[in-house]
Amino acid sequence: MRLKFDSVIDALLPVFATFAALGVGAIMLMALQVSPVEAYSALWEGAFGSKNAIAETLVKATPLLLVGLGICIAFRANVINIGAEGQMIIGGLMATQVGLVFTDLPGWVVIIMAIFAGFLGGAIWGGIPGALKAYFGVNEILSTVMMNAIAVQIMNFMLRGPMMDPAQLEKASKIPQTARLAEAFRLPRLVPTRLHLGFVFAIALAVLVYVLLWRTTLGYRIRAVGQNPHASRYGGIRVRRRIVTALLLSGAFAGIAGAIQVYGVNYRMITDGSSTGFTGGAGFNGIVAALFGQLHPIGTIPASIFFGALLVGANKMQRVVQIPAALITALNGLVVIFVVSSELWRRRRQKQRLLVDEGGEPPPSESPKTEKGASASEEVMA
Amino acid sequence: MMSPELIIVGVLSSTIRLATPYLYAAIGETFGQRSGVLNLGVDGQMLIGAFAAFYIAFTTGNLWLGVLAAVIVGALMGLAMAFVSVNLQAEQGISGIGFYLFGLGMSELLFKMLLGTVETVKGFPDLEIPFLSDIPYIGEIFFQHNIMVYGAFLLVPIAWFIFNKTTLGLKIRSVGENPEAADSLGVSVARVRYFTIILAGILSGVAGASMSIALLNVFQQNMTSGLGFIAVALVYFGAWRAFGVLAGALLFSFVNSLQLWMQVLNIPISTELAIMLPYILTIVVLVLTVSKVRPPSALTKPFDRGD
Numbered sequence: 001m002r003l004k005f006d007s008v009i010d011a012l013l014p015v016f017a018t019f020a021a022l023g024v025g026a027i028m029l030m031a032l033q034v035s036p037v038e039a040y041s042a043l044w045e046g047a048f049g050s051k052n053a054i055a056e057t058l059v060k061a062t063p064l065l066l067v068g069l070g071i072c073i074a075f076r077a078n079v080i081n082i083g084a085e086g087q088m089i090i091g092g093l094m095a096t097q098v099g100l101v102f103t104d105l106p107g108w109v110v111i112i113m114a115i116f117a118g119f120l121g122g123a124i125w126g127g128i129p130g131a132l133k134a135y136f137g138v139n140e141i142l143s144t145v146m147m148n149a150i151a152v153q154i155m156n157f158m159l160r161g162p163m164m165d166p167a168q169l170e171k172a173s174k175i176p177q178t179a180r181l182a183e184a185f186r187l188p189r190l191v192p193t194r195l196h197l198g199f200v201f202a203i204a205l206a207v208l209v210y211v212l213l214w215r216t217t218l219g220y221r222i223r224a225v226g227q228n229p230h231a232s233r234y235g236g237i238r239v240r241r242r243i244v245t246a247l248l249l250s251g252a253f254a255g256i257a258g259a260i261q262v263y264g265v266n267y268r269m270i271t272d273g274s275s276t277g278f279t280g281g282a283g284f285n286g287i288v289a290a291l292f293g294q295l296h297p298i299g300t301i302p303a304s305i306f307f308g309a310l311l312v313g314a315n316k317m318q319r320v321v322q323i324p325a326a327l328i329t330a331l332n333g334l335v336v337i338f339v340v341s342s343e344l345w346r347r348r349r350q351k352q353r354l355l356v357d358e359g360g361e362p363p364p365s366e367s368p369k370t371e372k373g374a375s376a377s378e379e380v381m382a
Numbered sequence: 383m384m385s386p387e388l389i390i391v392g393v394l395s396s397t398i399r400l401a402t403p404y405l406y407a408a409i410g411e412t413f414g415q416r417s418g419v420l421n422l423g424v425d426g427q428m429l430i431g432a433f434a435a436f437y438i439a440f441t442t443g444n445l446w447l448g449v450l451a452a453v454i455v456g457a458l459m460g461l462a463m464a465f466v467s468v469n470l471q472a473e474q475g476i477s478g479i480g481f482y483l484f485g486l487g488m489s490e491l492l493f494k495m496l497l498g499t500v501e502t503v504k505g506f507p508d509l510e511i512p513f514l515s516d517i518p519y520i521g522e523i524f525f526q527h528n529i530m531v532y533g534a535f536l537l538v539p540i541a542w543f544i545f546n547k548t549t550l551g552l553k554i555r556s557v558g559e560n561p562e563a564a565d566s567l568g569v570s571v572a573r574v575r576y577f578t579i580i581l582a583g584i585l586s587g588v589a590g591a592s593m594s595i596a597l598l599n600v601f602q603q604n605m606t607s608g609l610g611f612i613a614v615a616l617v618y619f620g621a622w623r624a625f626g627v628l629a630g631a632l633l634f635s636f637v638n639s640l641q642l643w644m645q646v647l648n649i650p651i652s653t654e655l656a657i658m659l660p661y662i663l664t665i666v667v668l669v670l671t672v673s674k675v676r677p678p679s680a681l682t683k684p685f686d687r688g689d
Contacts, residue, residue, distance in 0.1 A: 080475045138668045139618060141475055142420065145611040146661040157654035204515040214453060274607070324494040326603070329487025333426070336480030337462075378613060 006353065010346050014292045014303075025331045029160060029323065047309035048318020053316075055193030058155075059265060063088070063257040063279070063360045065202045067286025068293065068300040069209045070253030075295050076213060077246035077357035078226035083129060083144025084254040085275040085283030086151030087237030090125040091118035091255025092262050092278060093158055096269045099181040099262075100163070107184035109265060114185070115201075118259025119252045122206070125151060126251015127244060134240035139245065148283070152275045159271045177270035187264040196264035205253070209297040222246050285311070288332045291339050307332065384647070387519070393643050398531065399597060400635035403428070403589040403606075405534035408620070408627045409541050410585025415617055416545065417578040417628075418680035419467050422478020424586045426485020427459045430626040431587025433521050436594035436601035437496060439503050441668020445595055449530075453584050454593035458572045459485065465591045469627035471684035482610070497601070505599035506530055518657040522685025530588075530596035537585075541624040554578055558678035561685040571685045586610065604631040621675040633667075634660050 026036035047057050074081040075159050095114040102110055129143035159176040168175050187196040213219035224232045225242045261278070262269055264319045271277055289307045294301030310332070314325035384392075388621035407424050412419045421427075431452035437657045438450030462483055466472045506528035545551040556564040557574045565571050589610075616634065620626025640658040 006385070007551045082479065132665070132669060136669045142618060142668060143665055144617040144666050145608065146615070149608060150658050153654040153658040157652060160654075161652075203386070244616070253657035274604075284483060287476075288483070291476065324491050326487045326494065328527070330484050330491060331487070333480045333484030333487060334480065336483065337466055337477050340472040340477045340480065341466050343472065344470050 006349055010349075013346060014294065014335075014339050014363065017342050018292070018306075018335055020338050021331050021334035024334055025205055025327065028327070028330075034321050034323055041321055042317045042320035043310070043313035045313070047313035049316075051191070052193050053312065055191065055195040056312045057305065058195050058199050058340050059308075060280075060312050061304040062199045062202050062264070063261055063282035064286045064289045065206060065304035066257035066260065066298060067282050069202075069297055070122075070250035071207055071287050072209060072288035072293075072295045072300060073213065073222065073253070074126075074250035074299050075290065076226045076248050077222045077243060078229070079130070079133065079243055079246050079250070079270070080141050081126065081129075081144055081247055081250045082141055082287070083126060083147045083283075084257075084286055085279050085281075086144070086148035087122040087125040087254035088250040088258035088261070088279045089151040089155045089275060090258070091121040091153060091252075092256075092258030092269055093163070094118060094121035095259030096178055096181070096262050097163065098284055099185045100179060103182060107186075108369065109183075109223045110185045111187065113257050114263055115256055118255040118257075122255015122258065123248045123252040125243075127248035130244040130247030130251075133247070134243040137215070146369065151253045152273075154274075155269070155271050155278065156273060159269060165268075172306055175244060175270070178268045181263065181267045185263065186267055187260070194265070198260035198264040201260070203301060205256070206297045206301050209253075211298065212349050216351070218245070254283065255284070257286070280311075285332060291336060294312035315348045384434075389643065389647070391522050392520055395526070396639040396642065397536075397632060397636045398524060399527060399637050401631040401682060402531045402534040402592045402597060403476050403609060404616060404631040404634060405537060405573050405628065406585045406589035406592060406612055408538050408616040410582035410589070410622060411614055411617045412541065412577040412620070412624065412627055414553065414582040415681055416558045416622055416678055417554045417575050418561060418683060418685070419575055419579055420474040420682045421463060421466075421481075421579060421582050422475055422611075422614060423459065423463060423485065423609060424483025424582075424589075424613050425606050426482040427456055427583050427586035428590035428593070428606045428610045429486070429489035429604065430459060430485045430590065431456045431588030432594040432605060433492055433601055434587070436503065436592030437492070438503055439505075439595045440497070440555050440673050445503075445506055449588065449591050452587040452620055454587075456583040456585070456587020456590075457580050457641075458583070459572060459587070460580035464579040464584060466577050467579065467684065471591050471686065474682045477598075484606060489611060493601060493603055500600055500602055502600050503595055506596045528596050529583065530592040533588075534592065534600075535628075538624050538628045545624065555678075557685075561680050561683075566684070567685060571687075577684075586613075586646075589613070610661075612664065615668065619664065619667055619671060620679070621671065630667075634664065634679075637663055 022040070029036045029039050046053060048054055067088065071081060071086065094299055096118045098114045099110055102113065102132065129140050129147055132138040132143050133140040135267050156176065161177060163178050165177055165179040168177065187198050190200070191198050209274040213223060221232070221237045222245065224235070224237055225239050229239050269278065275283070285307055290300050290301040292306070293303035294302070310328050314328040317323055317324045407428060411421055411424055421484065434455040435448035435452040438451040438540065439445050452484060466477050467474050508526050508528050511525040515521040522602035544554065553564065553569050553574050557571050561571045582672060591608065593605060598605070616627055616630040620628070637660045643651060644651055644656055
């Protein structure tokens with residue numbers, strides 16, 4: 001009974017963390033002389049107030065979910081992938097190129113090929129830092145950040161040069177964008193809104209990632225490497241290879257997110273010179289969503305919808321109470337901080353449970369020194 | 383056409399200027415990492431510092447008050463980071479991303495609410511060092527910069543001295559290498575880490591200020607565009623040593639300065655490739671150096687005294 005109660009509390013921790021973040025946001029709003037009630041109700045209205053609003057929320061949630069799925073895989077292997085922005089860009093570029101080259105093929109063939117191209121692009125862009133970590137000991141946080149910067153420049157180069165819309169080449173404006181994809185190549189819309197098939201596809205992939213992580217040997221190995229690399233090596237798991245696999249797959253999902261962004265929403269690639277111009281910040285916000293979903297693929301579904309809602313609602317809030325949408329970025333940051341901080345209580349209770357289960361005395365007021373330091377940081381991923 | 387000497391002097395002089403924000407942020411980060419804490423929120427702290435410095439300098443007209451504002455907000459961000467990583471023992475790589483997002487959003491929010499448009503300030507003026515600035519070439523390269531630039535370079539020997547010649551430095555290093563042993567010898571791991579993380583926050587804030595009121599003299603949303611992450615990379619690059627960080631910052635800003643000058647001189651090289659170069663270089667250098675040096679043993683590992 002107690003166990004059940006504890007696991008409910010554990011599952012609710014991110015919700016508490018969000019309320020805490022929204023509370024801090026309310027204080028910030030009051031400091032800026034804006035009524036938090038008015039601001040947050042505009043946010044809600046903007047995210048769920050109409051059929052179109054809900055559709056926009058789900059459209060926004062799609063890349064967050066896809067990136068988040070990749071993050072689940074990487075973080076479960078204790079590999080911190082901050083390169084989803086770059087992986088989305090390379091995936092998007094390769095997918096777009098497919099649609100621009102194979103203009104004669106039927107729509108569904110091109111869409112499948114494009115998603116595969118996105119997968120491949122992201123996999124390459126994630127696999128490189130994976131290999132650098134596994135075989136050269138290069139910290140993946142740093143290399144993925146560098147890879148993001150490189151990807152942005154590749155995008156700018158391609159869209160200003162080889163991939164530029166031929167129509168733009170003749171104009172003086174020279175907008176850095178590709179030609180529009182043929183209508184047949186666009187992802188079908190589900191209801192008469194902007195909601196497209198990509199959302200359903202992302203949900204299906206979430207189930208697939210769940211199966212991969214918990215029902216296959218590969219998934220078991222990835223998680224084992226994340227929990228204890230030394231024991232895994234001892235147990236015969238090729239740790240380096242699994243690190244590469246994890247980052248490669250993680251990048252691949254971000255790459256699919258890029259492909260779907262092009263085929264479901266923009267129908268072309270265009271750059272404002274920055275990565276967020278294309279990704280809308282999904283590479284970072286996907287991390288937030290995955291953490292919020294407790295690094296569980298299924299949990300990441302509602303989490304992505306929630307953060308998609310925040311992002312869409314922020315625009316309405318900006319119009320109604322004149323609060324810049326950047327507030328939501330700041331709040332997302334707070335959510336991350338609160339969620340990772342709240343892990344402490346989960347770990348403490350886990351320790352106590354272990355002691356009770358072993359039939360020992362109820363935990364003394366001084367918690368034993370059995371697990372500390374090194375194991376604590378590894379446990380975060382557990 | 384400019385003479386070759388002028389170009390070389392120009393490239394080297396702007397190398398020195400460009401290294402400034404990297405140095406402040408990376409030296410601060412070195413303090414944090416030496417004590418076992420990875421601060422990934424540098425970029426966010428820099429943005430908040432850059433905005434605070436700019437806004438105060440813009441409204442009061444006093445640049446030093448601007449620097450002070452950056453110091454204060456940097457210290458506050460550092461304090462929060464310290465609480466989260468020392469007391470709450472949160473995973474540092476991830477909480478750092480949280481602090482980054484917070485700084486990114488917060489600085490843009492305040493910028494739009496308080497300023498609305500891009501404004502400029504008259505930043506710190508160049509300060510010619512008597513006699514030294516008259517030396518041909520050398521003077522122009524090294525001794526005709528503003529005070530924030532000199533400050534960044536002075537920080538390097540100071541950090542070296544603290545790490546290697548003081549008890550404080552010894553405490554920082556021992557806490558980063560073996561917190562259990564340090565603790566048993568009566569060193570307060572928590573207090574040392576609070577000190578280094580707050581110091582890292584302050585220096586990140588000043589790094590931001592050096593951009594907004596000394597080098598560029600404007601504030602724009604996301605004006606650092608990931609510079610803080612590079613600063614973290616420079617610490618690995620410099621093998622956790624002050625002079626190593628200096629070498630990394632100089633190399634990185636040299637390539638950057640070369641890239642800017644190639645654009646100025648209309649040398650036919652793709653802009654995008656040129657901007658990419660420093661990042662590719664950083665990855666290559668990380669590959670070449672990282673396997674040879676070992677990070678502080680307790681890096682990213684929270685310390686639990688068990689009480």
